[in-house]
Amino acid sequence: MSSVAKNSAAASAAAAGPAEKPAAKRVRRTADEARRLILDAAEARLAKQGPEGLRLQDIARDVGISHPAILHHFESREGLVRALIARANTQLRDRLLGALGSDHPSQDAADHIGHVFEALSDRGTARLLSWLLLTGRATEQSDAHNVMSEIVDVLQARREEYSKEKGKPAPDKEDTLFVAMLTANAAFGEAIVGRQLAEATGLDQDGIKRFRTWFAKLLNDHLEDKR
Amino acid sequence: MSSVAKNSAAASAAAAGPAEKPAAKRVRRTADEARRLILDAAEARLAKQGPEGLRLQDIARDVGISHPAILHHFESREGLVRALIARANTQLRDRLLGALGSDHPSQDAADHIGHVFEALSDRGTARLLSWLLLTGRATEQSDAHNVMSEIVDVLQARREEYSKEKGKPAPDKEDTLFVAMLTANAAFGEAIVGRQLAEATGLDQDGIKRFRTWFAKLLNDHLEDKR
């Protein structure tokens, strides 16, 4: 990781110094690549150390560049944060809708719930989003709005299709919304307090898995009943 | 509760100068009172503006004192944060265990869940605790550990008592743990993403209430089944 630059020698060395510093060639990336690396590093720091760990100097060191380079690509620290939000939002959206998509036509709630929890755990996405929600930065972001609505729509369509097959009455849309909402709340909650609660109650990794299965079954039973 | 100071007493002016600064009488509180006011202000800022809003100068201004006064009472900013954590922890514990206590011998999950959600919403307790969990400050605090265990124990005792009355088999303890865990996760999640999700799906205040009722019923059905 420690790709130190240290290019003080410069021209002065000329042909003199034995092997001071081979004038470490300055690395030059494409703008997109640089932005990606910076966002990755910022994300990692955020996931590990929380909001206070998001300092330009630190991120720059992680990437192996100077901190003005970050300013160059994102204008300001706020710009970086906004870019972080935007990327997390679209990534989350893609994963969630992808999981519900035609590739996995599973009717089983357990699968869906597993995907939701994993998508939010991955790379600390939930922690990142939680932080920005706590700081009140998400109000401007209307992206999040659509995601939830889209998902509820997809789920509702599934349920209606399914109940038609079975010749049962169509499920209430609000019920579907509540199922999605509970799942979202629980997943976010687990991302934040999960580890603590697990430790507090002596639940190991396997126990957490059992909890998720238990939760999925709870919802499944509910869905079957309602259908 | 807005015990604003603002004591521009003119007394000192006597008959002297053209009322430069009437030497605003300095307010002196007891140490406990001062600590309480400071913690209240800090809590309010944290709930409203998130972690970044926790600056000594701002808190001091809210209380109507100078920022060194805060340092005097809490040693350092970290000391203030720790005091905040400790108070939130004990308050939460008291409210939760109080709600489950003998005063309200309700067997109805709806009541309990309502209490949990309210206790965490109140004064932004969940947001406060979430923030400190995100910043990794809670690892040292073993208080939280006990709370969850205590609650699970109380709940389990209730269920066993209840099932004995009905002559049913005793419930699995892990099931009780999972119920408590889901409730905690959901409550924390709602405290953070609840507002956003509600807006995104066009759910008004009343809708949120319906959601909680729906959730309580879901758990109630489960508990009845298991019992």
Next chain:
DNA sequence: TTTAATATTGACAAGAATGTCAGTACAGAC
């Protein structure tokens, strides 16, 4: 009233963080 304790303050110190700027070095176009 005098005294002791301490809550409180203004001024200052030290450090950290973001942001600016002029210049440098690398890549592709010509």
Next chain:
DNA sequence: GTCTGTACTGACATTCTTGTCAATATTAAA
């Protein structure tokens, strides 16, 4: 090879924030 655009850097400026300190004011005890 030369030129041009721009990713990148080091040094500096600025602002903000916590923390220190000596001094002051207020309350309660003596």
